[in-house]
Amino acid sequence: MNYQFQFQPYQRPFKTPLKTAHGIWNIREGIILNLTNKQGNIGWGEIAPLSWFGSETLEDAIAFCQKLPSIISTETIFTISDSLPACQFGFESALIELNSNPLVDLSKLQYSGLLPTGEIVLNTWKTLFQQGYQTLKWKIGVDEITTEINIFKQLVKIVIETLSSPQKIRLRLDANGGLTFEQAEYWLETCDLINANQDLIEIEFLEQPLSISQLDLMLELCDRYSTSLALDESVANLQQLNSCYQQGWLDIFVIKPAIFGSPRKLKNFCQKNKIDTVFSSVFETDIGQNSALKIASELLLYNRAVGFGINHWFIS
Ligand SMILES: O=C(O)CCC(=O)c1ccccc1C(=O)O
Numbered sequence: 623m624n625y626q627f628q629f630q631p632y633q634r635p636f637k638t639p640l641k642t643a644h645g646i647w648n649i650r651e652g653i654i655l656n657l658t659n660k661q662g663n664i665g666w667g668e669i670a671p672l673s674w675f676g677s678e679t680l681e682d683a684i685a686f687c688q689k690l691p692s693i694i695s696t697e698t699i700f701t702i703s704d705s706l707p708a709c710q711f712g713f714e715s716a717l718i719e720l721n722s723n724p725l726v727d728l729s730k731l732q733y734s735g736l737l738p739t740g741e742i743v744l745n746t747w748k749t750l751f752q753q754g755y756q757t758l759k760w761k762i763g764v765d766e767i768t769t770e771i772n773i774f775k776q777l778v779k780i781v782i783e784t785l786s787s788p789q790k791i792r793l794r795l796d797a798n799g800g801l802t803f804e805q806a807e808y809w810l811e812t813c814d815l816i817n818a819n820q821d822l823i824e825i826e827f828l829e830q831p832l833s834i835s836q837l838d839l840m841l842e843l844c845d846r847y848s849t850s851l852a853l854d855e856s857v858a859n860l861q862q863l864n865s866c867y868q869q870g871w872l873d874i875f876v877i878k879p880a881i882f883g884s885p886r887k888l889k890n891f892c893q894k895n896k897i898d899t900v901f902s903s904v905f906e907t908d909i910g911q912n913s914a915l916k917i918a919s920e921l922l923l924y925n926r927a928v929g930f931g932i933n934h935w936f937i938s
């Protein structure tokens with residue numbers, strides 16, 4: 623099958639720049655593309671690279687699109703190199719939109735809301751909870767650990783004072799690989815204590831405490847603490863997911879479909895191995911988000927909230 627192909631780069635500034643252990647992020651850049659079939663139907667796709675996470679760069683993606691002819695085949699799409707995972711996602715999801723039933727039911731998904739870094743979290747959690755979020759994520763490894771643990775304990779205290787059973791908040795902590803082993807131990811001891819002693823706030827997991835090169839140490843942390851751990855940066859694409867799975871990771875895997883690579887291959891892997899997944903955004907536009915959420919709702923096994931909160935305060 624042949625399709626007419628068009629693409630257009632975009633830039634969207636964050637209202638408030640996003641702070642993570644990787645640094646400050648001001649502008650989300652990507653590419654919107656479309657494929658038109660012989661009947662004139664159009665399928666939209668998005669390429670939203672995240673090179674600091676290990677995907678291709680935006681420049682790589684633009685260069686790839688520029689080299690393609692204006693008429694491309696299904697075969698071209700299914701043979702995009704594994705070194706261009708965000709492109710694999712963008713083109714394949716446009717194909718999926720053209721060729722499959724668009725009525726995937728997204729209404730059963732629960733969403734996780736992203737909290738801002740720093741002390742302001744002591745107010746924001748409540749706003750998000752009142753908007754209906756029961757799962758929240760807070761970035762750590764951004765400030766001094768003593769400062770962060772202190773804010774964290776205040777947050778837990780405030781939540782416990784405010785909620786009453788059966789109300790409950792699940793909190794995810796995302797270190798973006800920014801902790802040392804000793805700092806991760808300190809966080810996990812703190813989380814284990816909280817989880818053992820009350821039911822109003824559950825620390826659902828600690829996400830990517832250490833760098834990609836330290837999988838052995840993260841496996842050790844899984845053995846030593848009862849709070850769950852999730853890999854994110856370590857499993858940014860199919861090759862990495864395969865490798866971590868082979869090395870024995872049995873806890874949670876965060877999957878960012880937009881940079882992971884071929885949705886078809888992702889589906890095969892998840893259906894074969896029944897892994898415990900959290901699907902998550904890379905701040906793509908609605909086009910990429912819709913494709914990613916369809917994948918999530920097909921593949922989600924343990925009903926964990928998806929990391930696609932509506933971040934009104936981030937993107938203008
Ligand atoms: O996963 C979520 O809940 C929100 C998305 C998120 O945290 C994120 C968004 C863009 C890039 C990296 C990350 C991350 O999980 O580290």
Ligand SMILES: [Mg+2]
Nearest residue numbers: 796798829854
């Ligand atoms: Mg993460």
